[in-house]
Amino acid sequence: MTYEHLPLRSIKKTSINDLILEGKRQMIKAFMPKGYPDSVTKNYWGFVKWQFLHNVAGSVTGVLSTQSLLYAMGLGAKSIPLAAALNWIIKDGLGQLGGVIYAAFISDRFDSEPKRHRFQATVAMQIASILELLAPLWPGSFLLIASISNIGKNIAWLAGSATRAQMHKTFALRDNLGDITGKSGSQTTAASLIGTALGVVISGTITKYNPDITAATSAVQPIIPIFLAFGPFSFFNIYGNYRSSLYVTTSTLNVPRAEMILYGLLNQLDGATTLSKIKCDIRDLISSPKKVSSEEIFVGRYHSPFEIPLEIEPALHHYTSKKHVHDLHAALKQKGLLHSEEYFLLHVPYHHLFGNLRKMKRPMQQNSHRHKHHTQLPGSRQHLSLWFSQNANTRDMIKGFCHACAIRHALEYVDPATSEDKDQVLDIIRDTHILVENSFESLISALESKEWETEHVFFTERDDGRLFVEK
Structure with missing residues (x-):
């Protein structure tokens, strides 16, 4: 049998289907645990898709809040590079200290109620981002606002990472917690890249219509568009966290x-x-x-x-x-x-x-x-x-x-x-x-x-x- 009598359209269609299937296989290999879907519980996919939305939206809000914080740092430090750098370093140090204190206080409650502390971490992250959005209103208090915000973010990061292992364990069927955790890192990275790119586009659009923040007639005026863009993504970040947690089944006994x-x-x-x-x-x-x-x-x-x-x-x-x-x-x-x-x-x-x-x-x-x-x-x-x-x-x-x-x-x-x-x-x-x-x-x-x-x-x-x- 020769292929010269086969319609060209049939060959092309088969090739496209093969490419789609191969692409799907590679995506599963890159972002899903080995043996998926048989190696994880049935509710794993529901958790992953809502967690992906949560991470994308979180990256967008992170870009927007950082943009606002940089505005405030420039205004508060009179654009002096050394003063701005010192403020940035100090607020990071205070934020990390706050995270250490929080971890010592919470102890094993991360294992007892992972869904509760993960949700609280998401809310804390969004509150911290809102503080950063408000920083340009009080540029003279940049260090105080940025430090409080960074404490909230460090607490959120710590709580999120501490509860992740306990939640991932509930999906493992083949003693593959390490594989699930590793693929979760890949999923988070991909979502962060998409969210960051989207955040940069939104930030660039806002900057285009607010080219000179120092020339604004009111301190509130420059942050209004940022707030309008921030609100929906903040909501989806919290909602995605809530929906993904509904797919987690915890088998340990607490009160x-x-x-x-x-x-x-x-x-x-x-x-x-x-x-x-x-x-x-x-x-x-x-x-x-x-x-x-x-x-x-x-x-x-x-x-x-x-x-x-x-x-x-x-x-x-x-x-x-x-x-x-x-x-x-x-x-x-x-x-x-x-x-x-x-x-x-x-x-x-x-x-x-x-x-x-x-x-x-x-x-x-x-x-x-x-x-x-x-x-x-x-x-x-x-x-x-x-x-x-x-x-x-x-x-x-x-x-x-x-x-x-x-x-x-x-x-x-x-x-x-x-x-x-x-x-x-x-x-x-x-x-x-x-x-x-x-x-x-x-x-x-x-x-x-x-x-x-x-x-x-x-x-x-x-x-x-x-x-x-x-x-």
Whole structure:
């Protein structure tokens, strides 16, 4: 068979299709992990496309804010190169210092709530960019404005890079975290190049119509076009971050995710003293990581589904007043438990802390997870406190947290006016301990069958809150 009788148009069409397919293969090879799409989870593509939009828009806003900052530096330093260079170096140094302090403060919360801190990082970046846009209004305060802005940017960069690995891990199916991270770098670079080019075009257009900023009749006039161009891209930067985070499924247990799981489970008990007495399979009552992640709140503040607030490892001096030091002593002696555990529980009625509230400058942890209707000052209503011993391992922490949630659930059916009845509270602690003791192994098995990670948990925020109690 010869090709001389084939129509030329057919040969040309086949060649174009081959080129398109080859180009697609090369793009996948350059920007996607090896073995894509079988080497990653199904939600990986959704994350990538919105992350790409996020990075493109972020690069555009970065170009525009830098343009405004350079205007301010020129005006504030009277165009003296040495002064301008020194200001630039100082603001970079202060920004890096701010990032170091922030990283020390946040600690492992990057791993516990990566979506929340990644979203906050994006918002911080845009706020910092807005400050840079406003810098020409106060050229004499260039160093102050630029330093504050750079602190915000360094915090954003640090938070973004710190949460990236934890999020990428959720997409890996073939132990290919390194490959996913590397391709993420390629995707980010490509998006940054596109965004930078687009930003330069927009910046050049703005400069064309504002050729001499020093000749402007008002300090506001030169930055108005920049703001108008900045606004839409700033929105898409934040929106792209939000949409991409919706595709991330986190399988580690922290306070919000564990509460969402346990609250639904406890509502199904209906008086049962063990999970084995529940008519349906317990695995059907445990929400999967995908379902919990879809309901997870990472933009606003989390509101616990439990009515009774939980304080994890609060400072002991909050409970040393004469009114409830006896209760603290009983809690440390683990009164009400069937046997000793590696955790300690203290129920505080409404009036106990309310009477001592005026003496407290910081009554409770600022980021404690409270009920959505709790609008009073921290500590002004009854709550449950939980401490872990220095010897507590991960299973002990899960068990203690489950016991605390079971107590909180039981207390919701108790009249608040009778919450001071110590015998009643001790009965609840004992009954819920029986429930947890009889059901804990079944619960762990159900969690693992749903692919929840039970080797590590994120219930505490620091290492110095553990207790050592001599027995």
